[in-house]
Amino acid sequence: MNGPASTVDAILDQHRPARSQEPNILRTLLAVQDAVGYVPLEKVGRIARSLGVTESDIAGVISYYPDVRTGPRGRHIIRICMGESCIANHCDRILHELQQQLRVDVGETMPGNRFTIEKVFCMGNCPVGPTLLIDDDLYGRVTSSQVTELLDKYR
Amino acid sequence: MEQVTPADESTGTNPRQGKVVRLYLSNDTSSRTAGTARLAEAWIEQSDLQIVRTSSRGAFFLEPMVERDMPEGRMAWFNVTSSDLPRIRAGEGGVYVRDISFLNRQSRSTYENFGITEPLAPDAYQARGGFQGLQAALTMSTDAIIEEIKISRLRGRGGAAFPSWNKWQIARQTGADHKYVVVNADEGDAGTYCDRMIMEGDPFRLLEGILICARAVGADQAFVYCRHEYPAAARTLRIAIQKLDQAGLLEIDGQPFSIEVISGAGAYVCGEETALLESIEGHRGDVRVKPPYPAVSGLYGRPTVVSNVLTFAIVPGILARGGAWHASMGTEHSRGTVVLQLGGRVKQPGIVEVPFGLTLREVLDQFGGGMAPGSRFKAVQVGGPLGSLFPESQLDIPICYHAFAEAGAILGHGGIVVYDHETDMLELARHFMAFATTESCGKCTPCRIGSIRSRELLERIQAGQGTQEDLDLLFDLGDTMKAASLCAFGGRAPYPVLTAIDHFPAEFHSKLRQ
Numbered sequence: 001m002n003g004p005a006s007t008v009d010a011i012l013d014q015h016r017p018a019r020s021q022e023p024n025i026l027r028t029l030l031a032v033q034d035a036v037g038y039v040p041l042e043k044v045g046r047i048a049r050s051l052g053v054t055e056s057d058i059a060g061v062i063s064y065y066p067d068v069r070t071g072p073r074g075r076h077i078i079r080i081c082m083g084e085s086c087i088a089n090h091c092d093r094i095l096h097e098l099q100q101q102l103r104v105d106v107g108e109t110m111p112g113n114r115f116t117i118e119k120v121f122c123m124g125n126c127p128v129g130p131t132l133l134i135d136d137d138l139y140g141r142v143t144s145s146q147v148t149e150l151l152d153k154y155r
Numbered sequence: 156m157e158q159v160t161p162a163d164e165s166t167g168t169n170p171r172q173g174k175v176v177r178l179y180l181s182n183d184t185s186s187r188t189a190g191t192a193r194l195a196e197a198w199i200e201q202s203d204l205q206i207v208r209t210s211s212r213g214a215f216f217l218e219p220m221v222e223r224d225m226p227e228g229r230m231a232w233f234n235v236t237s238s239d240l241p242r243i244r245a246g247e248g249g250v251y252v253r254d255i256s257f258l259n260r261q262s263r264s265t266y267e268n269f270g271i272t273e274p275l276a277p278d279a280y281q282a283r284g285g286f287q288g289l290q291a292a293l294t295m296s297t298d299a300i301i302e303e304i305k306i307s308r309l310r311g312r313g314g315a316a317f318p319s320w321n322k323w324q325i326a327r328q329t330g331a332d333h334k335y336v337v338v339n340a341d342e343g344d345a346g347t348y349c350d351r352m353i354m355e356g357d358p359f360r361l362l363e364g365i366l367i368c369a370r371a372v373g374a375d376q377a378f379v380y381c382r383h384e385y386p387a388a389a390r391t392l393r394i395a396i397q398k399l400d401q402a403g404l405l406e407i408d409g410q411p412f413s414i415e416v417i418s419g420a421g422a423y424v425c426g427e428e429t430a431l432l433e434s435i436e437g438h439r440g441d442v443r444v445k446p447p448y449p450a451v452s453g454l455y456g457r458p459t460v461v462s463n464v465l466t467f468a469i470v471p472g473i474l475a476r477g478g479a480w481h482a483s484m485g486t487e488h489s490r491g492t493v494v495l496q497l498g499g500r501v502k503q504p505g506i507v508e509v510p511f512g513l514t515l516r517e518v519l520d521q522f523g524g525g526m527a528p529g530s531r532f533k534a535v536q537v538g539g540p541l542g543s544l545f546p547e548s549q550l551d552i553p554i555c556y557h558a559f560a561e562a563g564a565i566l567g568h569g570g571i572v573v574y575d576h577e578t579d580m581l582e583l584a585r586h587f588m589a590f591a592t593t594e595s596c597g598k599c600t601p602c603r604i605g606s607i608r609s610r611e612l613l614e615r616i617q618a619g620q621g622t623q624e625d626l627d628l629l630f631d632l633g634d635t636m637k638a639a640s641l642c643a644f645g646g647r648a649p650y651p652v653l654t655a656i657d658h659f660p661a662e663f664h665s666k667l668r669q
Contacts, residue, residue: 022455024437026420064439064596067383067421083345084540084572087586088499121423121540121590122345123384126496126570127215127504128189136386140188 007035008043012050023051025061029068038069074109074116076154081131083122091130097144101151115154175205176244179222179229181270183211183355184387185348190219190235197237203244210356212270213506214257216524222270228253229271257503260521262484262492265469266508268357274391277398280359286404288474292367293408297327300371304470306478308490313339313426313463314538314567314643316489316556319470322460325450326372329458336369336377337435337454339463341419341426343382344539346570349494349506350464354381354388357468358395364467365414367474368460370407377414378454379464380431383421392416423540423594427642428461430596441598442642463568465494485511489555497523499572500530515571516550523573530575534658538567540590541647544574546658564654565647580659581666584652585613591648602645605636609652616666623667626656 015028028051029039039047039062048055062068080095099105102115109116125131128140134154142150178198180191199206212220217233221243224230230249232239242248252270253259263269272279280286292300305320326334338361342350353361365377381389396414399405406412417435419425425434429443432454453459469491473481482490489511495518497504503524513521515535526532534544543564545552552558559566574583591606612629615621633649640646656663 022436026434026437028437030418030420060439061437064441065420065422067419082586084536084570085346085498085504087345087583088572088574088578090577120384120421121594122343122347124342124348124351125185125188126346126348126498126572127506128185128218129498131188138184138188140185 008032008040008046011035012047016050017052023053025051025053025058026065026068029058029061033068038071038073041070072113074113076115076135077118077133078115079118079120079123079133080106081121081123081125081129081133082119083126083129085122085126086129086131089129093144094130094132094142094147097147098151101147115151175203176223177205177207178243179207179209179270181211181218181220182208182274183352184385185215186211186218186220189215191221194219194221194235194237198240207273209272210269210274211352212252212255212258213266213352214255214503215505216503217255217257222252223249225249225251227251231255257505257522257524261508262510263508264472264492265360265465265494266352266357266506268360269352269506272357274356274358275394275398277359277402280357284475285359285471286363288471289363289366289404291474292370297371297373300367300474301327303474303478304371307473307481308478309466309469309473309481310489310556311462312465312469312494312568314344314565316566319462319466322448322450322462323368323371325448326374326458326460329451331457333376333455333457334372334374335454335457335459336365336372336374337428337432337449337459337461338365338377338379338467339426339428339431339461340379340381340385340388341431342385342464342568343423343426344541344568344570346498346536346539346572347496347568349496349569351385351388352506353464353468354385355391358392359399360468360471361392361464362395362399362414364470366404366407366412367470368462368467369412372458372460374460375407375410375412377412378435379414379416380419380425380435381416382419382426389416389418422596423590424596424642424644427644429642431461432459439596441596442644444641465568486553486555486557488557493554493566493569495522495554495569495571497571497573499535500527500575501525501571501573502527511555512553514551514553515545518554518571519550519573526573526575530577532573533576533578534574534580534655536572536574536651537570538565539570540587541565541644541650542567542570543650544654544658563650565650580655580662581613581617584655584663585610585617587648587651587655588613591644595645595648599639599641599645601636601639602641602648605632605640605645606648608632609636609649613652616663619666619668621667626663626667629653629656 011031017023104110130142132139180195219235221235222229222231229252232249309319310316424430425440430440434440449459449461493511495507501523507522588610595602597603612625
């Protein structure tokens with residue numbers, strides 16, 4: 001089992017651009033995130049040197065993409081769809097119920113790290129919305145009365 | 156409410172010998188969440204059942220839907236639960252698929268295989284006419300291919316509706332050491348899912364379209380930029396590419412051709428073609444100034460054809476049946492079929508492929524089937540989060556590029572979302588601007604600042620602190636964003652907000668401080 005430091009090193013080796021090739025910052029950051037869970041800010045300098053770009057280049061890409069994270073999240077991630085079709089189907093009521101039960105706001109992680117709630121602008125599941133994605137499990141036609149039962153599956 | 160865990164899309168069908176009943180269940184993500192995943196899991200162990208996982212018919216209000224072969228064709232059972240199995244086994248109580256009016260009123264061509272074939276079976280695709288377009292293209296000159304696309308009068312289906320042949324021609328005529336085909340699978344418009352359905356349900360059609368385009372323009376590599384929210388689509392597509400390679404079809408004129416699927420990272424603006432190219436290169440998805448257009452200088456500065464999934468998926472049919480066939484459908488300026496995705500508070504959400512030209516009212520009546528129980532119509536939004544709102548009085552607009560452009564609206568990617576009487580228009584308008592604020596790439600000032608100030612004005616009105624001047628300012632800001640933004644995102648972002656105020660003024664004025 002490699003430690004996080006050597007994991008990041010191995011990824012940086014893989015993503016170091018060959019001569020005449022341009023570095024791909026986003027692919028590199030997503031690979032680091034896949035391995036570590038997020039992009040540790042203290043690694044930004046190392047990543048920049050390895051790719052031959054500036055630290056601000058890296059920071060610019062990190063801040064641009066919602067899916068690139070710089071810190072750990074909860075054990076379970078609840079992503080609620082806030083696309084127009086789900087809004088039309090009153091997904092605000094689901095969000096309200098989630099916030100009531102978990103006492104945590106969108107973008108925040110519960111004390112004890114059980115859940116993080118995030119908003120997504122459409123998951124393409126519109127014909128059977130409202131839609132929730134909990135970790136890798138997608139739920140359609142969700143009603144607010146089902147929220148308790150749903151959350152109980154994720155400890 | 157149904158849970159769906161990721162399944163292996165390469166299988167799903169259980170091999171069975173002897174006397175069995177073969178049942179067809181959709182493996183599409185939305186069908187799975189509606190219940191087909193749970194039913195298939197429960198039934199796959201039954202020794203007298205063969206479970207075949209197909210694409211979806213797109214009649215999602217009927218899902219979970221189960222079909223089986225009967226003497227006169229496929230029969231379907233709607234909104235199935237496990238207790239329906241005895242009826243299905245006995246062949247009782249079903250409806251012939253050809254009698255489902257939601258489906259038989261449509262003119263399916265690009266979606267003709269949906270609900271019928273297994274997505275990852277190249278043989279099934281071929282048996283239904285697949286790869287005929289590619290075979291035709293391989294015997295034609297590149298000029299002849301582009302001429303056929305020109306005759307078809309195909310326009311890009313991603314939103315901008317640019318004539319496809321023109322893009323191809325420019326990319327072909329521009330000299331370069333490499334040329335690329337890039338598929339925009341960043342289907343970010345809320346309320347749209349037709350690209351996802353193609354990637355999950357008929358991936359070889361998309362790949363065939365890519366190969367035809369690549370041969371016409373002389374490209375040696377293709378990228379599919381698939382949004383992160385579509386994991387099943389990316390997985391299915393990667394397997395389909397492998398299968399195409401195994402079948403020896405992943406080459407052009409004897410040269411190996413590569414198609415790579417790249418996942419996005421959650422940014423809406425990466426659906427704008429130049430931002431998408433920046434993102435493939437690994438940079439911030441900031442919009443580039445055009446010209447030069449991607450067909451001249453795109454990915455890594457090379458000529459690149461960028462089109463969305465649906466556009467590429469229409470191409471094989473054109474090459475197989477001829478450009479004149481495609482041009483024979485639709486209206487003067489909008490040829491072929493339009494793929495509409497019904498969602499929101501409509502009774503019958505699902506996918507509708509019809510020739511351009513039906514009115515919005517006809518689509519909602521004939522296919523939408525009215526409002527969901529307990530709901531009354533308030534407004535409909537066409538074209539995603541940048542699309543205009545239409546009240547009841549404006550539903551007679553024909554669905555085609557020309558009529559929508561004249562009305563200052565967009566068809567976009569064909570998303571149709573119906574809002575009911577309980578929708579708070581002020582809150583909806585605030586949501587649109589909050590979306591614009593979050594997703595603006597920040598490169599140009601009108602969009603970056605205009606969206607934030609607009610959102611603040613709407614929040615002030617919501618808080619009861621707004622005045623008539625604030626509303627006037629909102630229109631002023633909107634005009635500036637429309638006129639001066641660098642790309643269509645900033646240029647279109649004010650439309651849903653301003654049309655909400657235009658059509659439902661009382662909801663805004665009643666909140667103003669006198």
